[in-house]
Amino acid sequence: MKNNILFCITIISVFSFNIYSQKAKIAAADKKYDSYAYVDAIKTYERVAEKGYKSEELFKKLGNAYYFNAKLEDAAKWYGELFDMTTDLEPEYYYRYSSSLRSIGENDKANEMMAKFNQSSGNDSRAKLFEKNRNYLEEIKENSGRYEIEDAGVNSQYSDYGTAIYSDKIVFASARDTGSLVHRLHSWTNQPFTNLYVADLGEEMILGKPNKFDKNIKTKFNESTPAFTKDGNTMYFTRNNYLDGKKGKDGNEVTLVKIYKATLENESWTKLTELPFNSDNYSTAHPALSPDEKTLYFASDMPGAIGRSDLFKVQINEDGSFGIPENLGRTINTEGRESFPFVNDENEIYFTSDGHPGLGGFDVFVAKINTDGTFNKVQNVGADVNSPKDDFAYWIDTKSRKGFFSSNREGGQGYDDIYKFLEIRRLTCEQELYGEVTDIATKELLPDTKISLFDSRFTLMGTTNSDQKGMYSFPVECGETYYVRAQKPEYTAKEEKITIAKENGKTNLPIALEKEECKVAIGDDLGKCFGITMIYFDFDKSDIRMEAALDLEKILDVLNQYPNMKLDIRSHTDSRGSFKYNEALSDRRAKSTINWLIKNGVNKNRLQGKGYGEYQLVNKCSDGVECTEDEHQLNRRSEFLITDL
Template structure:
């Protein structure tokens, strides 16, 4: 990858030199290296090395220069020279060498180097991830074979990368504008500065001939990686620290990169401004909007970064202001490079990383975002998209499963190229859980029944309502266990557990509801109306479990319907354990149940209760009597006796 990770578009000032001694040449090359002028530095270092002037410092910088330019095969050569000279090196060189070896297919040696990296950098998450999953290549193989990939047809012999969709167009980054003889080149990559280009999209998201995007956004420095709001009136994009004709620099007089915003008025992009969390002293880049456009994701090396670059998010407030950027945390970010985020309307985040186990260089990874904001397992998307080189800037339309990504893999047209793809099989095995809600006695279709899907720990995932034909459905994951709850007025609520098959497909779960037969009267056990035999507690505990809370919700609902109803809550145990212990435990559980109902709005004057321990057994299973577990279970019960209406 020639010019696309977080620092690849830093502005560099390049000075010519005419120095004759080898030592003086190295000093001059060092200056260029320190200013990220890697191409010029490489030329000098290699000439000096060829003449026999060799040192660990030169090999380090040659390896780094090629590594940061994405030429990992050449980086492997010079890191190899470095390790042949000395192994007394900082841990990061072990990691970079392993990545470079992987790019040329030397996986066994790469694993050996990574093992050594683990020994000297035991707390580094990259080594920990490798150690935790030494069979990662098998997993990558299992995730492969899911894409049809072809050249996007808009590439040049220069660097092309980083796509966005806007008004049925693809907008991308390109260094193809060579201009006139005076056109400046980027000293890091020896490429011309990048601009934004666009191309109309035809059938199957096939781009037509590209043209420059907009003269008001494109400047004499680098522009890259835009993201657009759905109404097409706002764009966020990456640019060198340059606005209103003024160029900003950090303390080392280096021009870094920032995220800018522009709005569309009268077909012109105007009001270009930098975002408030930018700084001259660190870089922000590669913005991506959440589907609801309330969160902006981006890459940065700002304070709080774990590695070379991390992915952050920031809230976009209703008035257009921004919150405080938040690091996505160590599930996503490592001590390496995480960059190029893209978020789908299916709560997935795709990103590029060289810190998670991959094939070499940057690979594309994906993680599912949970409803509480946490991230699930990070998965490599497979060898179709990923290669031994740098692969990044992944974008997918979730409806058509078509999209684009960028790569500097072998066989491309230029330095970085854009590829289009069709995903033919999803990465995560998914099933459709579906069924019909009917009347148990008559088989009549029941519409407007509320169906709730819970995970195996009774955490609510989502709700739906049966349609006019009694049908319901949920998208679920293969191999998982769920609890499905169906409820409808005048019917007894029913819950069923279902384990989904481990293959893609459909799982049928019809639910027949029984007409509510319970007549609420003084002296009745309200729990029997809902089939509540006991309120579940953990062993030797009196804290309300999630399963118990679901049953108590039913009791709460009836008490809200009958505001004068009063209950006597009784908790019973079986005979196992001492008499005194069982009585105390059951009393704590009765009081815990009362406390839960009060906390959820029931007046304490409507509730009484106590624990009876083993005083009121319903069968023969007293102390010393041998009974089955099922017989003991009958004695472990909860009662909700109606004392007043």
């Protein structure tokens, strides 16, 4: 296709609470056992940070906590501290910091952060697509060899293209005989204007002799790309801006194209009207109906288009009126040209594009339409249908896997030709992302949790709520990376990153949420509220390191909030080394921890503790038993057991 008659405008693990409740094994019952302390970890982190403690992980947790709760001003503060420490961060932090900065009016800095976020792919979506799909030729190769293709049998020396099925017939556009003694040539193509032709559709897609479609549709200008309702009584089609003998022009005196509607009455097409969203100042073309016939898809360069032509959709109301056209968005549309949509009964949209990575000219692409109207990954259908020339107007019957497409490839009979095909191998790699949402402490299922799915650039792909069994699921693209965000009242929002397998199947991503407030009672380990499993010391030392002081500041903050709280501080080692050495070292470390808290204002009567060496192992890893480093790590732990509230 050249210029053209075809209308080629055509969380966050924020706190790792790991709350668990241990039954206090105390002989005498005490009413205090029924009292609890509620620890607000976010506020504790803030107070620790305000004292001057700096940690990349600390600032990430604070920034994320506020970002996921839409408190962007606070998020900007803590992300700022994070970026002051380091810029060697995951890309998502540039994105989140940019959003947070924009909320407080720091647009220049927000733009700087967003530019860095976009640095790897550029700002033009076509550059992003290329960067994201550097191996696209290999992908096209994998998608090839799936079709048997042959001439459709209705082609002429002129342009023949665009097919629609209607009452066991095929209807297409052709520039062959216009019925005039002199063929009027289109100035863009030096071809005659196109009219609609019809041919019988026999078994095995064998086509009969073409005939003119209907004299009421035919004009001296272009008609093309019809779409029919299933009852055969309504047709939408493309025509130059010409109705009732009147030709419309835009401000540059150019006659563009519009979508028209016609009704079948007494075996003749009548009541020709243009659709209400048409305009003399932009083009609309190539209509396609959704399987339920409630949505009309089309191509246009109307205001709101991203590129030279985009795909849009519009709702068809029960009374026959139309809604407001919606752009299909950047998953489908690029700064280039997208056109010739076709939607099948498997919720797939096929379309033509020169903006997505292809073999040259226009290629045919396909994407799955999700239930919420979003789209999965766009895929090139392969080198059988696609060529270095223009390939477009794809149509397939999902039952027989037979169909038609148009192309101006080498070896054809005319300017554009119609080809028929048999798809012998399906393209789709289908994956389902699913998981169970639970309370991290109680393992209780959490129904009605809001789950949001984002792509690798944080574009929202869809939302759902976990069901009564705490389960959620999304259809996703093979090989892609996603972010899954879970949000529920009284719980800290959490975001997980997941890369989907490249083969058909399911990918499981369970999500465990933490209560916003850590509920602790006598007998519980206060350290679990903050993910403190170990107070770290230098090798063979008992001096408090900076990392240890940061964790102890969190314990100190809670003790200051609850002046009646008392702790039993215990230090443990793994089994490597002698009993005597491990016991002595762990005891020195327990006492160093206690002394640090006393030095920072805690009454010594509120603290007790000792080292237990390797006497209280939590697993099999005793002397002589072979264990992994991770298994040994479970035994090297610090505990802050609450003995009184």
